[in-house]
Amino acid sequence: MTPAARVQAAIELLDAIIEAAQSKGAPADRLIAAYFKQRRYAGSKDRRAVRELVYRAVRLCGEVPASGREAMLALAQEDAQLAALFDGSRHGPAPIGADEQPATAGLAPQWLSERLAASGIDARVGAALLERAPLDLRVNALKARREALALPEPAEPLLAPHALRLEAAANVEAWPEYRAGFIEIQDHGSQWMCEAVAAEAGETIVDLCAGAGGKTLALAAATGNDAEIIAADTDKRRLGNLAPRAERAGARIAQTLLLDPGREMEALRPWEAKADRVLVDAPCSGSGTWRRNPESRWRLTPAMLGRLAALQDHVLDIGAQLVRPGGTLVFVTCSLLDSEGPQRIDAFLARHPGWRATAPDMPVGRPRGKGLRLTPYHDGTDGFFVAILRSS
Template identity: 65%
Template structure:
């Protein structure tokens, strides 16, 4: 493909992504992957270049652009070193020339209403702009099978603030390593590792991962417990939860029980655990503002009404998780959001409504205080954005 043809292809893919974001259809990754599958003539270099153009344009636009062409013009303006403007040359398979007065899409960090919410949470200017950078590649050495200090890997990594974390060069093919296939390492962002460490799960405890998803944090908890104790993973998403078993097998992690929850009926499914858990981790569903570097299109898909629904769900999950904890036990609340209404504000409201709970210090080697917890940000901590808070039941 010619460079101009790559640009035109990216424009057409962006048109589809914009329509999908407005109608909440397929995500950008799937749209791009489906195009590659249907157009085998595009070689590996073409695919790489097209993908870079598509996601570069998404990052360059704040609000949802009017068209893929406007988005690409915004990328051309924001990244002049890419020399994209001359490729609008009207050549065969290339984009039409830029018309006089034709304007690019608007820049910024997010749609206006969402930028206002971020600013109200002290996520503005450089802090907000860092949300659209490129995410690093982090791994966690699985302490059930190896140790960071002695494990020799095909690629040397930079030690992270987490106990077993390493940062590798972007693009490192970790999943092709024997060490990955044998469960010695897991791909996991440093922030995700640290919020697991905040719970300080110990051998012999009864620990519940209430929103386990595909089990990344469950595996970290199993390693922290040394496979000694009772570890329960629960979630409402059957598809994601089904991925935990093969991951646990590879990691040599012992998960005592996996519980598929029926939305709205979680208490009934967890009744036998009421008041018995030493520790509960609530990695609550959220807006994902802290992970925009990995999924920049999420800014375009979030709606005010959906944010309100998530805030209500988080409050409900806190109540459910709290009911599982024994007297003297602890609860960690985590979101990969940087909005206070999902983080510090949410947890402060929980503490205000539950007099039998008291906040505990969050002992992790990163982040800054935020409300009763700590907040990690891409700019300050060079990792995904998280809020994490810890409390003990009287």
């Protein structure tokens, strides 16, 4: 592909990504993979260059662009070499018209930027939210020790006890160490969320929104497989990924429960008021993960955030039914919006007199409301909010 043809390919992909964001279609990475699957002539350098152009444009545009061309024009506005490739050549984009307007640069759509600002997200933190994320690993303590593990590429030890960081992209899932279960891909901040649970051997622990089980596996490792861990979720597809992951990791999960939305306690009744610790890693907007999925900020609407807040209240109330007297309920969201963090804790305490909330004692994060917030700018992690709730 010529450089101009790469620009045109990026424009076509951006058109598809914009349409999918508006219709809640496939994510950008899946669209990019499908695009090149149909274009076998594109070499690895072409694919890498086009992908880079696409994500640069997505990160730059705050409002949802009207078209892929407008998004690429915004990028060309600050890159003269890129602008020169709008030359009308074969397979390249048409020359830039005198009256053409580029898409608007910014952090996010205006309404969402305003909510982030109201949540204390300043320009520095906002900019860090749109940088490229490093690749973090968790060394599986059931099978390996961080200080003794040799990997195919250099990795930097991080502050979390089992965390390593690769600065460059790597096909980790092809490594023998991954296939043997020595390592898992897990953001440094996500590892700290598991540390916040403070799981101990001999306890009964419910991972209420387990998903594919990344945190479930970390809890099993933290307790040396000496805890009764129940992994529950309403998503059959994601929960189905846990069993093979647990087998590879050598992790013992006592029970995996598929929950019926709205009737969750029917399956969870055996653990009512019996769990020592309940982790609620609640469904959320994912605003703390924009480094990895920058187009997801185009998918949010005020109505969606309202529904997510209601769902977070719902799963917190379920978690409260499972915790034994004196037990611990850990609330986590990968969001930097107060409506998905401090405000949910305040609402919970208003509904549940006799409970109290505190921030976990960790060497990362900053106080926010009655919990703790981690950000890419301050902590080099994805964005998270976490709070500890205890019953009397």
